[in-house]
Amino acid sequence: MKVYVIDDLISEILACVQRHRLAPGAYARWSLGEDRDRGINPYGCADAANILYTIGHFTRDAAEREAEIKALQGLQDPETGLYREETHHPIHTTAHCSAALELYDQAPLFPCYALQRYRKREDLYELLATGIRWATHPWRDSHIGAGILPCLVNTGAVDLRWKEWYFSWLWEHSDPESGFFCCGDKKAPLYEYMAGGFHYIFNHEAERRPLRYPERIVDSCLSLIEAGLSGVPGAKRLALACGFIDIDVVYCLSRAMRQTPHRFAEGKQALERLAERYLAMLYALDPETDPSFDDLHMLFGAVCCLAELQSALPGKLLTTKPLRLVLDRRPFI
Secondary structure (H helix, E strand, O other), X not given: OOOEEOHHHHHHHHHHHHHOEEEOOEEEOOOOOOOOOOOEOHHHHHHHHHHHHHOOOOOOOXXXXXXXXXXXXXXXXXXXXXXOEOOEOHHHHHHHHHHHHHOOOOOOOOOOHHHHHHHOXXXXXXXHHHOOOOOOOHHHHHHHHHXXXXXXXXXOOOOHHHHHHHHHHHHHOEOOOOOOEOOOOOOOOHHHHHHHHHHHHHHHHHOOOOOOOHHHHHHXXXXXXXXXXXXXXXXXXXXXXXXXXXXXXXXXXXXXXXXXXXXXXHHHHHHXXXXXXXXXXXXXXXXXXXXXXXXHHHHHHHHHHHHHHHHHOOOOEEOOOOOOOHHXXXXXX
């Protein structure tokens, strides 16, 4: 793989975030599309903070920081303690916004009142076992099963004992075939369990927890990358637009590779191949008109992918300011 200097791409990303700025601290998620809500949005505010942190443009101005903190804190429902946005489950939105506040060493103003029952082991296990459609929607519902941890951790609601319960359940429900997580039947495609598994794996990484089957995760990710880049019929395509499927597989593979030497050289080669295709895709987009680039949440997924690739492939993706993946600071994106 050749060396890429991507400062010009980072400049386009910064310009996109600035186009979404409505007022100090307030950001829209979308700036294009007549059918889109172009007002202040929880993902707009959270993703602007996340992107700026990642690309090295997190503000140092005290007044700006205060405005950004107040905007994020002000979007919380004081009665339930949750954040809401129409495209995601409230647990995902709450985890995402509380994680963005952590970048400022801050927290939401209120506890997550609606989630306090899950501080009990029996209720937590009920949520993980029956509140997630493991057979059919493991990706979508991982927002719930993984999001519960940062919601409660970021608001200071749980202790080490609770974390032991949580990770013990996931250890017991690690799939020896795919390496990811499942409770009961598996009917969804492999990429669904990988993309859902991504959310649980970054919780493991944040809490310095071991994966039970890292070798199988490597096998699964290599299979998905080969199929996704080769256009195998029925495979989930990769490197098509800004979004999250690419960071999902890159992160799962690179972090599993930290826990096992299994197929290490093949893993590096797969990441290099994906990186080249991914950069070609991003440079082919028009940053001012492409809808995936304009969606700050989808753009954030792309920025995360660039940051993880830069870390996993030393010396191959160069930026004046090294990218900082927010997941290396705290969980949830």
